[in-house]
Amino acid sequence: MNFTTRAIHVGQDYRAETGSVIPPIYATSTFATGNPGKFDYTRSGNPNFRNLQATLAALENAQHCTVYSSGVASITAIVANLSTGDLILSEENIYGATYRLFEKVLRRWGVKIKYANLANPANYNLIEQLKPAMVWLESPTNPMLKILDIAAISKAAHSVGSTVVVDNTFASSFLQRPLDLGADLSQLSTTKYTNGHSDCLGGAVCSNSADWQDKLLFSQKALGLNPSPFDAWLVSRGAKTEALRMERHSSNALELASRLEQTKGIKMVRYPFLKSHPQHELARKQMSAGSGMFIADLGKGYDETLQFLKRLNLFTQAESLGGVESLVAHPASMTHASIPPTERAAVGITDGLVRFSAGIEDVEDLWHDIAQALGL
Ligand SMILES: Cc1ncc(COP(=O)(O)O)c(C=O)c1O
Structure with missing residues (x-):
């Protein structure tokens, strides 16, 4: 089977x-x-x-x-x-x-x-x-x-x-x-x-x-x-629906990450199935799609980044990931706040870093939400 x-x-x-x-x-x-x-x-x-x-x-x-x-x-x-x-x-x-x-x-x-x-x-x-x-x-x-x-x-x-x-x-x-x-x-x-x-x-x-x-x-x-x-x-x-959900999580995340990568002012976008990912080939070897998580360094400071998160309507600011609904997190103030700032910075967790969990909503609606929050 x-x-x-x-x-x-x-x-x-x-x-x-x-x-x-x-x-x-x-x-x-x-x-x-x-x-x-x-x-x-x-x-x-x-x-x-x-x-x-x-x-x-x-x-x-x-x-x-x-x-x-x-x-x-x-x-x-x-x-x-x-x-x-x-x-x-x-x-x-x-x-x-x-x-x-x-x-x-x-x-x-x-x-x-x-x-x-x-x-x-x-x-x-x-x-x-x-x-x-x-x-x-x-x-x-x-x-x-x-x-x-x-x-x-x-x-x-x-x-x-x-x-x-x-x-x-x-x-x-x-x-x-x-x-x-x-x-x-x-x-x-x-x-x-x-x-x-x-x-x-x-x-x-x-x-x-x-x-x-x-x-x-x-x-x-x-x-x-x-x-x-x-x-x-x-x-x-x-x-029972993991396969269906993962296919949509992955296609949504790939589309959103590649559009964000082409957006002026964004410092860095990382997604395993984007060619720009340093281990893109390895990701393709051991995973069958890129999953629903992607990160971006918006090139903004701590407070400005939190403001961006507040302007989002479809991405709820919350810890966690992997649900049908899209979520967004600011690792420096949320999931990784328990790691001391110097150690955080050493592994690349900057103040402008945002972690997106792409849900399974319509991808155009999700992109529209990110674009309006960025003021595009
Ligand atoms: C990679 C990873 N491992 C483990 C956990 C812990 O799982 P739980 O919140 O179900 O205890 C999380 C939670 O976010 C996670 O992201």
């Missing part, structure tokens, strides 16, 4: 006695002992989790998947398996809350973290030198949309026995399959493109390792990271 068919048919638990086409929401905290599904308590499993896990594993070409209450919970579930003294070698441009978790929690527990620009192959030698327990990647990265060579980095990491994690949130399971490229774990904030409707939070980790799956299920119950059955059901519903 191909992606779109798997999205609709795998993980569907039909109820034979009612003929219900859509699985019910199993709103229960506990289960009678001895049931055929071997469920005991919802913190350690629920039919809605199992349905969603089957669907997402199928979409990521994975043997296993575990679901969580948020993307950050899924990251926690992974890193909770590290021990004092272990090293994470991380891409330097990662999501702000991942950075915060690494810096404010893991460091206190004695886990070491080193950051590097892993878009530069010259830095792969750090993997061999440092032999990290874990290599942490995001591709495209948030918010700079750098593309990391998942296959090449995985090869280098496996030669020294490191586990490679890819945060696949920005790409989505439809456009990029990290495990096929050689990564060990593919982690998703299902809050974004998987669910696609901005109405719940969720996270997931997919792998082909029975050992990791045991650890990840253990994290779900031992750390209390489970989603609610209703949220898992919502993500299951959203996943």
Whole structure:
């Protein structure tokens, strides 16, 4: 079965006695002992989790998947398996809350973290030198949309026995399959493109390792990271239209980014499927389209940039991405505000940088909105 068919048919638990086409929401905290599904308590499993896990594993070409209450919970579930003294070698441009978790929690527990620009192959030698327990990647990265060579980095990491994690949130399971490229774990904030409707939070980790799956299920119950059955059901519903949505997100973002690139006064536009992207070829190799995120440096100061955001009508200024509605963010004051200004600037997050999440609205309406806010 191909992606779109798997999205609709795998993980569907039909109820034979009612003929219900859509699985019910199993709103229960506990289960009678001895049931055929071997469920005991919802913190350690629920039919809605199992349905969603089957669907997402199928979409990521994975043997296993575990679901969580948020993307950050899924990251926690992974890193909770590290021990004092272990090293994470991380891409330097990662999501702000991942950075915060690494810096404010893991460091206190004695886990070491080193950051590097892993878009530069010259830095792969750090993997061999440092032999990290874990290599942490995001591709495209948030918010700079750098593309990391998942296959090449995985090869280098496996030669020294490191586990490679890819945060696949920005790409989505439809456009990029990290495990096929050689990564060990593919982690998703299902809050974004998987669910696609901005109405719940969720996270997931997919792998082909029975050992990791045991650890990840253990994290779900031992750390209390489970989603609610209703949220898992919502993500299951959203996943059915992921392919259709991703095609429109990608075509809208490509069109808007290329028009913005031709607009006078705009300092920089970055989108993985634009020829001007420094890793355009690599993006085309490991993703089947560019996804819905693009960034632009408007060449304005902090306050002027915030004024531009206020003039937009169809792009709502909000954190998050990946919903059917277009959103816009100012990383310096929002998602990446927890990263100190000097470190922010070092990775390219200027005051004029705006991050667009193209929704699936009509592209002409979206362009008209950006143009009027720019005063064109
Ligand atoms: C790349 C990336 N990873 C992880 C997360 C965290 O996901 P959640 O907000 O569902 O906890 C986000 C949220 O924006 C994200 O953009």
